[in-house]
Amino acid sequence: MDTREGNMTIRNVDEEQIKDEIGEVYRWHxxxxxxxxxDLVRKGDTPGLDSHREHFRAINEECDKRIHDILVKYGYREK
Structure with a gap:
């Protein structure tokens, strides 16, 4: 059964499922x-630090996107 709150649909879902899916995103991150x-420690790649920062920013953005998609999937966020 779904209930409406504002424009969002809130579903009765297993919170453990959501926690597991979000936990998987954090493990990937x-x-x-x-x-x-x-890479930084093994190579001592401090001159390449800017490229590493960009890569880290990209994985942060991907992590945010994946979590947002999970919350949309279960009706806790709008697309």
Whole structure:
């Protein structure tokens, strides 16, 4: 059963499912961040720090997008 609150539809869903899906996004984010860190430490790549910053910004944006998509999927956010 769905209930309406403003323009958003709120569904009765298993909160554990949502937590698991969001947790998977954070695990992916952590793995990607670890790769950047390993690259910096292993290569001592401080001159390339700007490219790493850009990569990290991109994975942050992707993480935000994935979480937003999950919340849209379950009716907690609008598209």
């Amino acid at each position: 952590s793995q990607e961040a670890d790769k950047i860190y390993d």
